[in-house]
Amino acid sequence: MRIHDRYKCYFFILPAFLLLVSILGFPAIAAVLQSFNLVWVSKPSFTLSSYGRLLYDIEFLTSLLNTFIFVFTTVSFHLLIGLGAALLLNMEIKRRHFFRVIAILPWTVPDVIGGLIWKFIFDTLPGFVNAVLIRGGFLVEPIDWLGRPHLAFSCFIFAEIWRGYPFAMLILLAGLQAIPRQQYEAGAIDGASPLQNFLYITLPNLKYMFIIAMILDTIWECRLFGMVYSMTGGGPGYASQVLSLLTYKHYFQFFNTSYAASIAVVLAMVMLIISIPYLRMTMRREI
Amino acid sequence: MIRKALLMIFMLSVATTFHLTMPLSVSAKEVTISYSDWQLAQDIWGRSLREAIAEFERLNPGIKVESEPVALAQRDVKFTTAIRAGAGPDVFALDANPVKQYIKEGWVKDLTPFIEKEGGKQWLSDFYPFCLMPVTEDGKVYGIPKNVVAMVIVYNSQLFREAGIKSTPKNWKEFRDVCKKLTKATKPGGPVDQWGVAFVLAKACFDLRFSVVLRGFGGDFLTPDWKHSALNTPEAKEAFNYVVDLILKDKVMPPGVTQVDCNEARRLLAFKKTTMKIGTMWSITEVSGFNPDLHGWEVLEMFPVPQKEGVKSKIRSTLYQKSIFMNPNTKHPEAAWKLMKFLTDKKQMEKWFVDNNMLSCRKSVNDTYGPILQSKYASVVKKEIENAAFLPLIPQWPECLETFRQNLQAAIAKQKTADQALKDAHNQIEAILARK
């Protein structure tokens, strides 16, 4: 049985492994090589100058800071609201499926189009927000939501919170549904209150899914640029610019391939460093 | 049970995908080439192009053309990814902006051998010499020019008349006065809902529009040799401050102007929210199309870019050009060349004017074609072409432009003073140019 087992594990993992290595391996390595100006450029020559430039580039440093703020805020709210929504939807309510479908609706909007819609909503003249505020008598002059740097950044964060929280909710809801009933029944016998149930049964069981949701969401928010591209374009100036958008601009608009690749590698390194302790936490849960 | 269902779903998806990837059978004699253009995605322009392509196929049995529309914002992403990997459309169109980059990276084919066969310099002589500038490098020609226009100011003559404005502004002082006069509330006692003008400040189409203000003051983005930034000149400073003041002090532009792109600017003019815009031939068609009640063809007029008094420079406007290129990876260069020749020949250029109100790069067409000579718009724009120049035709230009635009937006958002923003733009552009 044991010998079979050892080979069996490869059988399970092999298809996924092959798929990833064959299809993603080459592009991923090519991406790193591009940052050293070795491939995909007209005059290849190994150089670290792209990385050196990063240190002096104010736009890069600002985008780096923005990315930190953006990801931290967005992911935190995703997890918080997602947990709340998951708890709500796990209860024995009427029309549970109906509410669940409504709950994932924000996430069904593709990010580029979501950006367009939110841009429209926050638009100064024909926008929804200003329309409501002006017609409701709260405002006389329309507010330039996307024209003021901090306001534009905040609107973008808000829009992304709206769009992305169902991801966390979905993961956590499935996690909640996996908690065995016996634990709650045992708690009921012991006379536990709902709050105690939550703190001592729900949360500990959810711990690993929570961490996984956090890591995946962080990676996802770092990669995405569709929302900010359509909504503010990084503006005004580069007040709402994040690293993923900067990479896109340098790669496809300015054609600075090695610089774009170096930005992407830095981004990947940052993500890796931040997530490694959490990854180990989940792996430590050995069976 | 579960296993069977899973297996079925899996097999079904595999079967479907294989069915879908089955290549369609192509007849051995036919050659198929692809043509990609962002204007294929538009209503009227696309139809005109498709008619032209159908005509080409009729005249050339044995060549089939696949038209591939692409959104303008996605064009370079799609083209460069494909061409880099050895694929891509056989023939494609570009405006003047990224051409030097494409040439530098080897993403367009050298057309000199084809042109030599047609008669070399003789064949090229019908094109305006300056039209060949963007598509030529080191004496080699990489593309065929198609359409060229210069930017002018498009205005609503009816609103001008109603406000009692007798003549169009000749310099920027008069321009400002006109703007102020026309910024008002159309309903008495109501909020301001009509503004003098809206400049394009979002990324899309920023370059063509803003540059005329700079040049109208006698300044420019870069020095004439395109090696250094010219933003530290007093003219550039004056132009920059002028625009920032128009927005912040005089408030003659609608709120939220930092997000206005060219579509938005057209829409504002179409629905009478603004009275002027920086535009050109296509503005008439498009703005009229937005709002039939405007009666754009009667009401819209043009005047040349205002120029500061005493400015000696001849150049005050900017040129836009669309040209056609061949993919170096193409498997059918002969067929591709035939298509390129066809799309830019005299007859097609004339049809293009009739359909889309656009001037051609061919002297013979602009100077002799009846409808062009009769059009009030064509006469203004044609004349303005003599006073217009291209934006810098260097590979670093997109990055320089974006740097400038970001600083301008920062100044309007009051993150920096106008002078500080201009100084930063100057230094950053110098750094970019020094790099390569």
Added chain:
Amino acid sequence: MFIRKYSFWTFIYFALIVMGIFNLIPFFWMVTSSFKTEGEVFSYPATLFPQNPTLHAYSKIWFQEKFIKYFMNSLIVSVCTAAFSSFFGAFAAYGFSRFRFKGKTLLMTVFLSSQMIPGVLLVGPYFKMLSYVDLYNTLLGLILSQTTITLPFSIWMLKGYVDTVPIEIDQAAMVDGASRTRTFLMVVLPGILPGLVATIIFAFLLSWGDLLWALCLISARSKQTLTLGITQLVGEFRTEWSTIMAATVIATMIPAVLYLLLQNFLIKGFTEAAIKG
């Protein structure tokens, strides 16, 4: 959890309604805009309800823009991506969860870190690979690329869920004579059905909303996806807002319906089958 308190349930329903409104406000804007004329869409200040409702945008999509084709393409690509991703992902997740072997942590980390590089850099080399095997401009190429993007996430998600199923259940089944595969399919998989549904929806939505890969890997208009088609409505000269809104409304309804179906039929159906079997 059977709680009788009236105030508790009122609070719950109130919270649900707040969540619903929060989610639906942009949809409200989308739907009302899709019924407005182009002129009204841009009035200032904007109107909250269409003054002269028109079906113009929807008829445009139906007749003019070939959106039905785009829609079918998107459906095929997304369903296949979701199927492949969950299928291979589930197997891999089981392998990572139940077995110990050298380099397990490293492998899982490498899987995940492949996702940390933005798609922008991966498209070019990937395109080159696809054209070598002649899969450029095919839906299969697009499916493969999107499967590999969603795969690491699927594996990580599913592994988390498989971990919640106690290994004793595996061992009990194997003692009864079931092979590993059978154990996996018959015993463990039904135990993680909510997690599987979450993963399927996740992979589906990722593929559904993807723009960059669909843009670069497909050139024929007939093979375009819905998302790509919608973004093309933002043209050089015209942005058809009401059409964009109408198309988006339709585009978002599909995943919602899919989720509903998965919830109702997959979970219910399997639970019933498990009870019977």
